[in-house]
Amino acid sequence: MNRKALVVTGLNENLYEMFPLITGKHPEEILIMSSFGAEISQPYGCSMRSLILAVTKEEIEEVYVVGEECSVEYEINQEELLMKLRNAGVRERTIQTINYIDAVRDDLLKWLTGHSSAKGAVLNSVKMIKRHPLIPLSLPVYGYTADIATGEFYPVIEKEQSIAGRVLKAN
Numbered sequence: 001m002n003r004k005a006l007v008v009t010g011l012n013e014n015l016y017e018m019f020p021l022i023t024g025k026h027p028e029e030i031l032i033m034s035s036f037g038a039e040i041s042q043p044y045g046c047s048m049r050s051l052i053l054a055v056t057k058e059e060i061e062e063v064y065v066v067g068e069e070c071s072v073e074y075e076i077n078q079e080e081l082l083m084k085l086r087n088a089g090v091r092e093r094t095i096q097t098i099n100y101i102d103a104v105r106d107d108l109l110k111w112l113t114g115h116s117s118a119k120g121a122v123l124n125s126v127k128m129i130k131r132h133p134l135i136p137l138s139l140p141v142y143g144y145t146a147d148i149a150t151g152e153f154y155p156v157i158e159k160e161q162s163i164a165g166r167v168l169k170a171n
Contacts, residue, residue, distance in 0.1 A: 003025075003029070003062060004031060004058060004059060004060050005023045005025050005029060005031070005061070005062040005064060006030075006031045006032075006033060006051065006054050006055065006064070007019050007022075007030055007033070007063075007064045007065075007066055008033045008038060008040065008047075008063065008065045008125060009032060009035075009038045009065075009067070010034065010035070010038040010068050010073050011034055011036060012148070014148050015066065015146055016032065018066075018146050018148070019032070019064075021153070022064060022066060022144055022153050023064055031058060031060065033047070033054065035047050036073055036114075037067070037073040037114050037121050038065055038066060038067040038068070038073075038118070038125065039067075039115060039121040039122075039124065039125055040125040040128050040129065041104075042104070043128055043131075048128070048132065051129065051135075052132070052134050052135065055139065061139070061140075062140045062141075062142070063129060063139060063141045064142045065122045065143045065144070065156075066122070066143075066145070066146055066153070067119070067122040067143075067144070067145050067146070067156075068118055068145070068146055068147075068148060069118050069145050069146065070149075075116075076112070076113040077113075078113055081112060081113060082109060095109075118145040119156055122145060123143060123156050123158055125143070126142070126143040126158065142155070143155065143158075
């Protein structure tokens with residue numbers, strides 16, 4: 001039986017054709033999980049829950065986080081977003097309450113906008129997956145950025161670290 005891979009990526013489906021090259025897998029061996037900006041922003045949020053369940057129920061043996069270079073998903077202006085939220089009827093008091101109760105690390109706008117680059121979003125997501133106590137220590141997690149225009153992809157390298165008994169190495 002071939003090993004299945006889970007790819008966490010952004011919303012641009014044009015990136016999908018690059019996944020067999022990045023993972024070395026046939027399309028039928030790849031499950032895709034989309035998240036705006038290819039980012040998992042909370043260790044116990046819905047995206048991480050989906051990833052944990054996919055790893056266990058679908059017998060995923062490798063995880064890839066792939067962010068798209070030059071994507072509009074990383075070009076979110078906090079002031080514009082705040083104005084759109086207010087125009088949609090979200091009150092300032094609601095935003096203050098969410099920040100006060102620390103539901104999203106006390107900064108709603110920063111949580112919503114995420115990282116300003118594909119590399120930052122991918123690196124953050126890879127670290128969060130690797131550090132999660134419900135992710136098997138033996139599960140390989142890789143990070144890449146990809147450029148649809150050129151067809152090129154690049155590994156996202158992190159410095160070697162030791163966290164809670166788990167050594168994180170550059171992939």
